[in-house]
Amino acid sequence: MMAEGSLIVVGTGIRLAQQCTPEARDAIESADVVFAVVPDAVAEHWLGTLNSNLVSLQSLYGGERTRAETYEEMTEAILSGVRDAKRVCAVFYGHPGVFVTPSHEAVRRARTEGFDAHLLPGISAEDCLYADLGVDPGRLGCQSYEATDFIVNERKIDTTATLIIWQIAVAGDLTFRVLEPDARRLGVLAEVLLEDYPPDHNVIVYEAATLPVTAAKMQTLPLRDLYDAEVSQVSTLYVPPLTRPKPSQARLALLKERLG
Numbered sequence: 568m569m570a571e572g573s574l575i576v577v578g579t580g581i582r583l584a585q586q587c588t589p590e591a592r593d594a595i596e597s598a599d600v601v602f603a604v605v606p607d608a609v610a611e612h613w614l615g616t617l618n619s620n621l622v623s624l625q626s627l628y629g630g631e632r633t634r635a636e637t638y639e640e641m642t643e644a645i646l647s648g649v650r651d652a653k654r655v656c657a658v659f660y661g662h663p664g665v666f667v668t669p670s671h672e673a674v675r676r677a678r679t680e681g682f683d684a685h686l687l688p689g690i691s692a693e694d695c696l697y698a699d700l701g702v703d704p705g706r707l708g709c710q711s712y713e714a715t716d717f718i719v720n721e722r723k724i725d726t727t728a729t730l731i732i733w734q735i736a737v738a739g740d741l742t743f744r745v746l747e748p749d750a751r752r753l754g755v756l757a758e759v760l761l762e763d764y765p766p767d768h769n770v771i772v773y774e775a776a777t778l779p780v781t782a783a784k785m786q787t788l789p790l791r792d793l794y795d796a797e798v799s800q801v802s803t804l805y806v807p808p809l810t811r812p813k814p815s816q817a818r819l820a821l822l823k824e825r826l827g
Contacts, residue, residue, distance in 0.1 A: 604667075605659070627640050657670060669688070727810055764790055768807075
């Protein structure tokens with residue numbers, strides 16, 4: 568038998584009310600309490616019009632906490648409502664399951680403790696990138712990495728496919744404390760990319776539009792000048808394919824042999 572409390576985790580999408588799905592909106596409106604991690608006061612105000620029992624967790628960022636400590640506090644704050652037998656809705660910016668540690672951890676712990684908990688899909692920055700840049704990930708394939716993960720781990724990059732690198736403003740941060748962009752971090756990222764791409768290969772620093780009255784930001788520049796790009800916490804790097812993939816004659820022969 569399930570415990571009385573419950574948890575549903577939703578996303579607002581990138582352009583707030585416009586991209587918040589009807590399913591997510593219903594969850595917000597019907598909850599006993601809503602815990603929110605959204606980027607600004609406009610977003611919080613809009614959520615408050617849907618449910619007045621709104622608790623912002625945004626203030627947990629900063630201070631002397633590492634991001635890992637902040638995520639732990641967010642997770643426990645969300646679970647406190649569930650353990651109090653409330654119908655809890657946790658709301659995150661964008662897609663609630665993309666680069667959102669507290670959402671996954673809260674759902675996991677809630678289920679472990681016997682509560683009903685699930686996460687709904689939302690519109691992420693990646694979805695907006697595909698639309699704004701006209702990229703079809705199914706055409707030539709797509710690789711996607713968090714910037715620090717990409718730098719510190721040995722990766723075999725396929726330069727015939729799209730490459731997307733997230734959270735470039737904090738590339739190389741091993742302390743989990745960095746919140747401000749630094750040109751030196753972009754320089755290190757560029758050096759790693761130059762292992763596989765030429766200096767004059769054009770890349771795009773992308774930021775999705777967050778309001779109906781704004782437009783997406785797209786800075787196109789050669790890889791060698793990446794350190795000079797203007798970036799923020801929501802900047803993403805798009806690296807287009809360098810060449811087209813080369814068909815494998817051995818695999819084509821295998822297909823012919825097996826399938827005729």
